[in-house]
Amino acid sequence: MKSDELLALFLRRGVLWPTAEIYGGAQGLYDYGPLGAALKRRIEDAWTSWFVGLSPDYYRIEPAELLPEAVVRASGHLENFTDPEIVCDACHTPFRAETVLEAVRPEGVDGLSVAQIAEIAHANHVKCPRCGSEALSVPAPFNMMFGVDFGVTGKERAYLRPETAQNSFLAFPRMWEVGRHALPLGVAVVGKAYRNEIAPRQVLFRLRAFTQAELQIFFDPEHFDRPIDPFRDVRLPVLRVERRERGEETPEFIRAEDLVASGGLPAFYVHHMVQFHRFFREVLAYPEESIRFFEKSEKERAFYNKIQFDAEVRLESFGGYKELGAVHYRGDYDLTRHAEGSGKDLAVTVGEGRSVLPHVLELTFGVDRNLWGLGDLHLRTEDARTVWHLPPFLAPVSVGVFPLIAKAHGAYAQRLADDLARAGLTVQYDAASSIGRRYARIDEAGTPYGVTVDAGTLDEGPEHDTVTVRERDSRSQARVPVGELVGRLAGALRLPRPPRI
């Protein structure tokens, strides 16, 4: 679905709206309404059920969203979060310092101060790539973290976390004990992260407050290549660097085993790519042809990542592939930095007394972006009606309950709606306007089932205490005894968990 169309629908149905709208809004901030909040919760629960379910040694924690300054200093976010820029004073165009100085300083600008970068530019008479002016200046690097006063004196600083990953690294020593000394050890966090983005845009794609679902897996690097259970014949849509360099945009389907055997990727890494792919397919129901795992080259990926595939999905709303998640091999960068920063030894002892500083595999997933993706890919207009083909277990409301004729069947239907809600279903009762309109309303909200009470339900005939269950996608109807309703629907509404490979 097109971006404008999707946003209009989301606004109309109360999925989301701009924060502080009556004051003109605030860039990069959106609030979720009832439908959006419920859907987002379902996505988070589905993600947790799936990824934490991958192993008994994977856990979810819920840490604080504020990080003391020492943490972000050690993690590198305080200095390194943005690359230094060079701005042309003549045409006001900003460039990455590294790019502009490439000819005169091929080794890059890491570690140089603002003054040193400016000096190099002037000494070599570097010109603006766009207008040729030599009037270049180097502004102080912009840090994308939100800093806050911490404590009553205001002398201490803390920062809203720019990513949830840091919390998992900080939790490692505790989790090593709580997890009873097991590797691999997974520590998941689902929660808000905050970045003062320069140019928030595209609704949920670059927010200043956004929700990440991340799983950091600490593992023994000696086991990275250890063969794990066979991948059977799983094929992954991957676009590797060599193929990209030939100008290809589309992925090729490569057997997981081949990615390991001839593709040079560690088995443990590929195993988690397979699980990520299955989550996209089996839980979010993204079409196979929309997904690709996009390999980042050494230049493109963050410096701490040794292997990086972005999990991308092609969205009509933004006319191309968008990053909705990623699989990062971060090596021992994080634990090394935090061991140095804190002065604590973060190595652990495994097996017969071998000391190991675990490496980290990071699975990261953008909750807001995927909520948008579920709208883009599953909302379809079909002969003048709009249907949100959400997987049933993700639907904000599971069942709509309607009286065929409000006056005649309303009391029974209202009672039935209460009973279903008490049984744990999310239910919406609606008696307004015609039955067709009510079906249309729930179709648009992604509700998979409609239950209608009619004359047969109330009559002392063969249809006594039966209702019609109408299915969103097929529009088919079946007569079901009310006592069997919960049992009938429960299966489709249960969150999927990963099968053991």
Added chain:
RNA sequence: GCGGGCAUAGUGUAGUCUGGUUAUCACAUAGGCUUGCCAAGCCUAUAACUCGGGUUCAAAUCCCGGUGCCCGCACCA
């Protein structure tokens, strides 16, 4: 952040160039009548010129600024 464009009921829009009646239309929403299993019909109601300043007898319309949105560049998990 730079450049360009845009901003009218809940949603989508007409009107702006060329200032001048009660601001157009559709859908949505609420109530009534009727109907009774896929957005039916009729009647009624609710509801808007992004904010601030300026020009003018008069501003949705022209000018300036703020805010927000879109596109390109730059940046980016």
